[in-house]
Amino acid sequence: MYASAVQNSVKSGKWINSTCKMCLHSCSVRVHVTDEGVVNKVEGNPTNPSNESGICPKGNSSLLRLYDPQRIKTPMKRTNPRKGPDDDPGWVPISWEEALDTVGRELKKTFEDDPRKLLPAINDFQKIYLWAWPAAFGGNANYFSVVGTQCGGGYHPMNGFIHSTFAAGNDTSYCNYWINNGGGDGFSSHLHMAGAARHMARARVDRGMHLVTVEPRLSISAAKSDEWVPIRPATDRHFALGLCHVLINEKLYDEAFLKKDTNAVYLVGPDGFFVRNEEGNIYVWDSVDNKAKLWNDETIKDYALEGEYEVEGVKASPAFQLFKDNISKCTPEKISQVTTVPAETIQRIAREFAKAASIGSSIKIDGKTLPFRPAAYNYYRGAQGHKTGSMTNHSFKLVNFLVGNIDTPGGHVGVTLDDFMIDRGHIWEGDCGQIKTTPHQLHPEVPFAYPPNTAHLMDYFPLGVDPGHLITQTFFDQKKWGMDFKPDTMLICHSNPLWNLNGPQEKYFDIMRNMRFIVAIDILLNESTQWADIVLPTLDNLERWNMVMIEPPLTEGQCLTQPAIEPLWDCKSEEEIFNEISERIGILDQWNEIQNYANMFFEKPELMLKPGKKYSDKEIAERKGKMWNDKDLDWYIEKGHSSTMRRPDKFYRPWEGQRIHFYIEDILTRKKELQENMKKANVPFYDIWEWDDYQAIPNAVLDPVHKEPEEYDMYAITFKDVQVNFGENLSIPWISDIVYKDPVHMGILINTLAAKKRGISDGDLIKVTSNYGTIMGLARVTEGMHVETVGVSNALSRWTGYHAVVKPAGGHYNRLLPADLKNTCANSGQMETAAKVKVELFRKNPNDDKIVESEIKNYRYARK
Incomplete structure (x- = not known):
């Protein structure tokens, strides 16, 4: 196929098969590298039926992430002890040896004191086995992030109940x-x-x-x-x-x-x-x-x-x-x-x-x-x-x-x-002719314990996903929740918890300030990594190895990521970073064992990681390829992937006979079982647990959001489009060029009748206030919104200071949301993502970008 293809580049060079990582999924791509060693084109690989020849705007623009001049180019340490959303960390570059020694030393202190004091926020979906690293850290099960505001807190367990799958x-x-x-x-x-x-x-x-x-x-x-x-x-x-x-x-x-x-x-x-x-x-x-x-x-x-x-x-x-x-x-x-x-x-x-x-x-x-x-x-x-x-x-x-x-x-x-393996099914036999339910798709169930062993109360969600927002409850009232530990260390890896967590922003700021030590692993700084003491830079996707299969709806098979060029800067792979940290803490063998389970290597013993050895990203990728179809890395380097249309016997009625x-x-x-455990342990919050959320068949009860005070007479929702979905991409000029020219993304959408009732015209500066917080933005009057609803794009809000391309905006949608048990599904861990709000005119059409920027800057962190 490639022999007859017309080269889509004005420069001579070579095409390399790889996989996109501009969102959590895995589209196969071809990367064009010029004779001078410069990536100048990324396009879809037509041989993969999952994405065929296409990639989205994020994928097309991925070379700009590689060459972003504001990438973290070397390990850095903070010199300014003051921490706040607008405080300059005073970064200074340091060597990898100093950085890793510091991180290893500080995490070892936490490990020897109480492993539960570590708050991890690891969110690299394409290397999802990294999420398991805290399990090697003394069985730590904390999670300083959420699934619910990003994707499907209640969705994933229910798919596990019905299809024994992660998605549908x-x-x-x-x-x-x-x-x-x-x-x-x-x-x-x-x-x-x-x-x-x-x-x-x-x-x-x-x-x-x-x-x-x-x-x-x-x-x-x-x-x-x-x-x-x-x-x-x-x-x-x-x-x-x-x-x-x-x-x-x-x-x-x-x-x-x-x-x-x-x-x-x-x-x-x-x-x-x-x-x-x-x-x-x-x-x-x-x-x-x-x-x-x-x-x-x-x-x-x-x-x-x-x-x-x-x-x-x-x-x-x-x-x-x-x-x-x-x-x-x-x-x-x-x-x-x-x-x-x-x-x-x-x-x-x-x-x-x-x-x-x-x-x-x-x-x-x-x-x-x-x-x-x-x-x-x-x-x-x-x-x-x-x-x-x-x-x-x-x-x-x-x-x-x-x-x-x-x-x-x-x-x-x-x-x-x-x-994981081409012949491995996902249906198991359950009770009395029924299939076995598998609500836990992201990690094993966290056992019940009182006092709790997790900072977000995952001990009490036997069927749910991690409700990381509940740390706003436990961190500030340990007595109420029976906590006998308090987190003081944080590890952030390809995550932005300050951005994805719902609820009271100022409480999250206080949590960050109370950390004894924070290490961040990422490619760019963001709202959360700004708070770190040490930042460790990772390789870009076009510089690293990986093998991945993430939720392809019609296909199956593994997709290879391989380096298109040598690393541009003094960065390392995530595997190397976690290996080095683990060795310094003294848990390398535990980490290898956890990876064997996270990647299912134990099903093919010859692929299992051995004690005492550090495995590279390339070695892990090769093993994952062999797990699927026993093909070695050279086969994948040539083909790029092993994706095919999903086998009918695995796709259609795989549970036949059950x-x-x-x-x-x-x-x-x-x-x-949970009620019996909580009663036996005399758990003091038993009576306030939302037991009615446990239903074998649904009913028509109203969600609490509908019962907010009457002054909040409208609803607010947030929405995502492809150029900003599943990733923070506004720092890429091609993406920001799309977003900043689209009024849908750079304003607050409000229905024509609702705007008229409030004296609001298109371009006016408006405030949107819930019982929990306030945001501000320019009104975009449209017939394309439900008359009771305002819409906020997830592209609207960013905090300034960490990237030159990103423009300021008037607050973070998640601030409008609660972060409490009352608004959290006690069964699934899903939190409420809609809000009851009141909408007010703040300033008539300002027609001046500087005035707009000045006004909304005052509301970036405001509660009301």
């Missing part, structure tokens, strides 16, 4: 009716956007796929849809339950799928648990013989989905009946009052969705006949990022369950994070 998406190859709710898949963000956009375009052009987008903003997805459905923020769960109500009450559901492939037929007792016999086997009701039978009884003639029966001396109903009862009041009319979506719209979309699903149809793929359900409900952070994160995600899944499209061609399919979880009893089981 709609099957672009066959889907004919697609609902996008609060996500930009196929247009602006989320899974492998460069390839997803092509898949989406083909589906719409070639098959005429119908697209409905449900969200408060006229996003790129909404603008290109057949229909945009504006919705009040934090009511997406109710919209989904309204669809379910129509599907159930008009009997538009896939009865055969629910009976054969799900646990919707399992009988549930009054305590919420399945009714079992003495051996622990679950009962169902045979509607023909009119009697209870065990789930695996071969004489079952037909399963009851509805009704109430007496079994083992208790009243019991199928799980499907419980869900029907739960949403009995979720009529389109009632749901319309909550969501502002017209009742007739809810009813019509439900009917269209069911019709497009073609319930009962089939398709033959690779000689195998499969159910064909070409309609699917897709969603992501904007829709699910709310206090009731578990129930919200479950509600979306149940829309798909009802039409029988889970993991079917054209339906809603699970997406694995990394299969049942998937319509009703998630595991949630109640773990709740009961």
